[in-house]
Amino acid sequence: MSYSTENIKNVSIAGHGQTGKTSLFEHLLFAGGVISRAETVESGKTTSDYSPEEIERKISIHAALAHIERKGKKINFFDTPGSSDFTGDVILSFRASEFALLAVDGRSGVQIETIKLWRNLDGRNKPRGIFVTRMDEERAGFENVLADVKEKFKTGVVPFTMPMGSGAAYKGVIDVLNGKAWFAQGDAPEKEGEIPPEFKDAAAAALERLIEAAAEGDDTLMEHYIDKGSLSPEEMHKGLIEALSENKIVPAFAGSALKNSGLVPFLDFAADIAPGPAAARDSGKNTNGEEVDVPVDPGKPLSALVIKTSYDQFSGKLSWIKIINGKLSADSEAFNVSENRKERIGKLYVCQGKKLEEVKELFAGDIGIVAKSATFKTNDTVTAGENALQFVPLRLPDPVHAVAVNALAKKDDDKLGEFLVRAAEEDRTFRYSFNAETKEAVISGMGELQINIILDKIRANQKIEMETHVPRVAYRETITKKAGAEYTHKKQTGGHGQYGKVVLEIAPLPRGEKYRFVNAIFGGAIPKNYIPGVEKGIVEGMAAGTMAGYPVVDVEVKITDGKYHPVDSSELSFKLAARNAFREAMRQSSPTLLEPVMSLTVFVEEKYLGDVMSDLSGKRGKILGQDSVGGIAEIRAQVPQAELLRYSIDLRSVTSGTGSFSVEFDHYAPIAGKLADEIIKAAEAFKVQETEE
Ligand SMILES: Nc1nc2c(ncn2[C@@H]2O[C@H](COP(=O)(O)OP(=O)(O)O)[C@@H](O)[C@H]2O)c(=O)[nH]1
Ligand SMILES: [Mg+2]
Known part of the structure; x- marks a missing residue:
């Protein structure tokens, strides 16, 4: 069935996690009549945790969608994972929803x-x-929870429902707006009734x-309220809808999923x-690259926007799509x-968890699934015609x-790559690339758990054995003082000889400026047509520094003089001369290693603050600032990347997860002393071989 905007x-x-x-999602589906029986997370049979990896681990890993x-x-509902390892699927669900319910x-x-x-x-308002x-x-x-929210977020919360008792004495909830009570009935749906006398004052x-x-x-409405001291039910609805869509109030609800309680009043x-797509706007970039508001509009x-890509054993590739304007038809x-295609x-389709239900069309505001698309990938914009x-x-x-x-077996490397590419398509926070500099296939993501789950799945389904290790750090080299050098490349062979002489000076540039080439040749000492060869030689020289073979950065290279031969000179001769002159100069310029330093933000419960701080100082970290709100500390620091390669594991152990x-x-x-010596030693085996052409 299709619904209008x-x-x-x-x-x-x-x-x-574990809230x-x-x-809640499962029991809402039960309360809404979608399923006749709610399953427990432990049984591995819930509507939303349906993938093999979720069933095995008993946690949510992917966003799931169902509607009531x-x-x-x-009402389309997303169930999302709680672990920050899978934050990508939470973000896509936020992007596609007009209201978020935080459990x-x-x-x-x-x-x-x-x-x-x-x-x-x-950030999304x-x-x-x-x-x-x-x-x-x-x-x-x-x-207690409301007070906690108020303290941590500096915002008031307005209960739309409130619990009658808690723990063993829990009876159900009061629907404040409609002046009713909903009594929990265990496995049966909750029942409507009068507000019990002992809760009347609190409800009022x-x-x-x-x-x-x-x-x-x-x-x-405010004037009405001040005049009359109350509002009619219609006025209430109108006011609440406005206050909510302008994000002025935070409604609060209470309940117990397992007792099927507090669900109907939330529905x-x-x-x-709750705000819906009808009054919402999305944002896009027009053909001039300007950001524009796009009101959701069925007319x-x-x-539409592809928000997620998943692969199903039976249906193949599934592209989840949110319609923003008009309608999408089967x-x-x-x-x-x-893709311009x-x-x-x-x-x-629309879906109820893994169950797909065919529909003929989807209207603006709705979310559905296109099966077996040829070109769709996450983030693609889909329209009726070109130039949009x-x-x-x-x-x-x-x-x-x-x-x-x-892969352990060389022959499996391509297949492994193929499935890593697919995993990166399914979860956009997971990345896979070949680092030409360190000569490694590197995968990265939001945490060890996410990466292990992806690799385990490939191991199990594709029978590929593989090994992982801590990736190499992409160090750099630079110079700390001016130096000059000259080099003459000269070769006398049978026929044509090779001849080129380059004289140059190098000087440090400010950090981040990378490279500057200055041609200061006078009177054609090196003819113009050989200058590109000279520059190529410099670029080659900078690709692998003289200390440990890492790329050289932040250097100005000035060519001051040279010499050519009318017959034997060539671009190649000048390239080799320039490369060697650069290397010679670099050796004279007190070179130093540079290491990448990361900016790090850590969130921890206050009781772990001391341990986290001392761990960071042991990691050569520089603490830049620290805030603490309601028992949770945020630490901002700068830490060398080399110390953070296993930080997701270290932080977990310091903070009990x-x-x-x-x-x-x-x-x-810059990095010096013993640490630099170790890096240079480790790089020896790895150094780019000097090749003589
Ligand atoms: N007693 C009780 N347990 C609950 C309730 N809701 C969830 N749980 C349990 O809390 C655990 C985590 O639940 P789950 O729904 O997987 O949480 P999620 O990680 O936020 O998705 C499971 O063992 C649930 O059975 C509830 O309302 N009452
Ligand atoms: Mg879950």
């Missing part, structure tokens, strides 16, 4: 991933709510907060109040703007962990 909602369920997202019909609305464990409150996801949503989960467990506290106080929140959405909220010609023709659309804007791609974090990999970090290249810094 105003009847579609897209909600991503996200949050820290109960997958269970409620009050004539189609927060009623016992632990805001955790590290909650904070990171909250910031990510801030995306409306969000909090679902306080696991209220049936001992020590669960709704008010919560309603008061909700009315104020609704008035905040709209100035005229009502999602259907009635315009088709435009058995039609579309245009892939990113036509694409034949065959069958079109392209949607802004998913904004993904840089990899934090890398390993070098190779709770810490997380992001890292990006910052600058190159």
Whole structure:
């Protein structure tokens, strides 16, 4: 069945691991009548954790999509992984949803991933709510969690539902807006009833907060409220919808997935109040490269964005697609703007977890799947015709962990490469490349877990044996003082000889300027037509420095003089002369090694702060700053890359698995002494051989 734009909602369920997202998703599907029985995560049979790797490990690894019909609305739900290793699929679900529901464990409150996801949503100005989960467990506290949210995010939260009791005394939730209670019935669906007398006061106080929140959405409503002291139900709805779509309020919900509780009132909220695509806008780049707003609009010609690519054992390649404008029809023709190619659309599906259901068309705002597409890849823009804007791609974090990999049997290397490319297509935070400089195939991603899962899958399915090791660091070399040298390349063979003389000076440039070539030849000492040869020689010389064979950077090379021979000179002679002159000068210029230094941000619970700091100082780290909010510390530091190659493993052991970090290249810094000696020694075996042509 196909739904029109105003009847579609897209909600991503996200949050820290083990907060109960997958269970919530499963039991929402049960409450919404999609499945007749909710399965436990432990059974490996839930709707959303369906891949073999998820069933084996009992955690969510990939985003899953399903939909529920409620009050004539189609609500698409994403279940997303909680581990930062799989953040790519959380980000794509945020990109495709107009509302995010953050699951927060009623016992632990805001955790590290909650904070990171909250910031990510801030960056998108995306409306969000909090679902306080696991209220049936001992020590669960709704008010504690709200206070925690308030402290950590400096924002008020407005309960739309609130729990009746907690732990063993948990009875269900109150639907504040509609003035009803929903009583938990264990395995059976929750039941509507009167608010019990002991919760009446709390419900009335919560309603008061909700009315104020609704008035905040709209100035005229605020006036009504001040005049009359209350708002009508219609006014309430209108005000709340506005306040939410402008991201002015954060609604809170409570419940217990396993007790099927707090789900129906949330579905009502999602259907009635949560922002949907109808009023949303996406952003793209037009043909002039300017960023433009693209309102979701069913009336315009088709435009859509491929948000995810997955491979299914039976159906093959699946391209997940969000329709932004117009509609996408099965058995039609579309245009892939990113590839500049036509694409034949065959069958079109929506899904309930792994189950695909064929549909004839999908309207703006909806999310579906195109099977076996020839050209689609994640981030591609799909339109009705050529020459259209392209949607802004998913904004993904840089990899934090890398390993070098190779197949044990040489013959398997190509096949391994092929499946690594596919893995990178499926998860855009995973990258695979051949580093020509270090001569290694390097894969990188968001953590050891992500990388191991990908490699395990290839090992198991493709029967490829492989080995991994810590990747080599891409060091650089540079010079610290001016020097000059000259070199004459001269060869007298039978026929033509070779002759070229180059005189040059080299000088250090500021860090990051890489290379400057200055031709200061007077009076044609080297004829113009040989200068390109000279420059080639310099470039070759700089490709492998004299210390350890690493590329040379931040050097100015000035050619001051030379000599040629009318018969024997050639481009090659000058190239070789220049290369050797450069090397000679470099040896005289007090060269030094440079190492890449990364800028690192670490999030840890405060109790681990001391250990993390001392670990960082042992890693030659320079602490730049530190903030602490509500028990969670954020540390910013600069640390040499060589010390961070296994940081995802080290941080895990220092913080019992709770810490997380992001890292990006910052600058190159000189390195000397014993460390430099070791690098030079290690590079000996690796040094680019000097070849005489
Ligand atoms: N008692 C109780 N346990 C829950 C509830 N929701 C989830 N759990 C349990 O919490 C664990 C993690 O749940 P899961 O849904 O996989 O969390 P996710 O990592 O956020 O997807 C599982 O053992 C669930 O059975 C709940 O409402 N009550
Ligand atoms: Mg899960």
